[in-house]
Amino acid sequence: xxxxxxxxxxxxxxxxxxxxxxxxxxxxxxxxxxxxxxxxxxxxxxxxxxxxxxxxxxxxxxxxxxxxxxxxxxxxxxxxxxxxxxxxxxxxxxxxxxxxxxxxxxxxxxxxxxxxxxxxx
Amino acid sequence: xxxxxxxxxxxxxxxxxxxxxxxxxxxxxxxxxxxxxxxxxxxxxxxxxxxxxxxxxxxxxxxxxxxxxxxxxxxxxxxxxxxxxxxxxxxxxxxxxxxxxxxxxxx
Numbered sequence: 001x002x003x004x005x006x007x008x009x010x011x012x013x014x015x016x017x018x019x020x021x022x023x024x025x026x027x028x029x030x031x032x033x034x035x036x037x038x039x040x041x042x043x044x045x046x047x048x049x050x051x052x053x054x055x056x057x058x059x060x061x062x063x064x065x066x067x068x069x070x071x072x073x074x075x076x077x078x079x080x081x082x083x084x085x086x087x088x089x090x091x092x093x094x095x096x097x098x099x100x101x102x103x104x105x106x107x108x109x110x111x112x113x114x115x116x117x118x119x120x121x
Numbered sequence: 122x123x124x125x126x127x128x129x130x131x132x133x134x135x136x137x138x139x140x141x142x143x144x145x146x147x148x149x150x151x152x153x154x155x156x157x158x159x160x161x162x163x164x165x166x167x168x169x170x171x172x173x174x175x176x177x178x179x180x181x182x183x184x185x186x187x188x189x190x191x192x193x194x195x196x197x198x199x200x201x202x203x204x205x206x207x208x209x210x211x212x213x214x215x216x217x218x219x220x221x222x223x224x225x226x227x228x
Contacts, residue, residue, distance in 0.1 A: 035217075037165075045157075045165065045208055047217035059215050062122075095164055104170065106212030107155055111164035 002026045002110040004096050009115030016086055016119075022079040022096030022112055030054075030074040033099045035108055036081050038092035038117075048094070049081065053102070064090075086119045093117075123147050123211050127220025134199050135228045142194045142207055142223045144187075150213025152188045159222075160205045168207075169194065201227060 008020040022034070036048040049070040050059045058070050069082040079096050093114040100109035124147040134140045144154065152172035157165040167176045169185040172192060182197045196203055204227055209220040 044222045045159075045210070045219040047210075047219070050217075061216060100167070100170065106153070106215075106217060107167065107170045108157075108165070108210070109167050109176070111166070113164050 002098060004098065004110060004112030006094060006096055006112045006115035009094065009117045011118045011120065012086055013121050014087060014119055017082070017084040018086065018117060019083065020081040020094055020096075020115055020117070022081075024077045024079065024096075024098070027098065029072075029077040031102065033102075033105045034070075034072065034079045035097045035099070036070060036079075036094060037097055037108065037111075038090075038094045039114070040089075040092045043092075046092070050105075051079070052105075083117070086117075088119050091117060091119050122216050123150060123214045123218055125209055125211055125218050125220040127209055127223055129223060130221060131224040131226065133226045133228050136199055136201060138199045139195060139197045140199055140225065142209075144192045144194070144209035144220050146190045146192075146211055146213070148213075149189050150211045153211060153213040154185070154187070154192050155210045155212070156183075156185055156194045157208045157210060158203075158205045159208065165208065196225075199225075199227075 003025045005023045051070045067085045071080045095114045096112045097108040098110040099105045100107040126145045154172045156169040159165040206222045
């Protein structure tokens with residue numbers, strides 16, 4: 001049974017940094033690409049970033065390029081999102097999501113419960 | 122980037138009704154479209170992928186169709202547990218994008 005558990009959210013001031021973690025279990029983490037998706041309070045879903053199974057290929061939403069870095073540690077079954085220069089518009093629940101299969105890497109098959117990031121002065 | 126226009130934004134229906142949601146892409150995405158269900162306070166759940174393929178374990182009352190730019194999601198015989206917000210998501214482009222969501226309520 002796939003389990004994904006996000007942590008690291010909290011309240012930060014504009015311009016500050018924060019790193020989110022996503023602990024994975026119940027599947028062979030090293031074989032699956034992973035995504036981050038966020039949802040501002042009361043709003044819809046917004047894709048943030050993707051990392052390939054081996055960490056080599058990474059893709060980002062334009063609004064976070066240069067500020068956010070997605071990474072993974074396959075020895076720890078953990079996905080990360082390093083967020084710098086945070087803005088109030090980055091306030092959201094951040095979800096990690098597992099791809100459906102190696103060939104279906106843009107389909108978000110399993111999601112964690114999310115962690116809330118609030119950027120406010 | 123590909124924009125996804127989803128309608129309606131809200132929908133009220135009775136138990137047993139058939140309900141339909143549409144999603145339009147700003148450019149051709151072939152059949153690279155998924156549908157997700159999100160219940161209040163919960164994470165989204167994949168229901169349908171590749172426009173019409175039902176995810177494992179999802180009830181058969183959920184269905185999807187379409188290709189190119191126009192897509193449809195249908196719930197036949199609406200159940201109380203289907204109260205949720207539904208989102209389409211395109212993956213015809215590496216910059217994934219979602220529709221604005223349809224909030225489903227019971228009459």
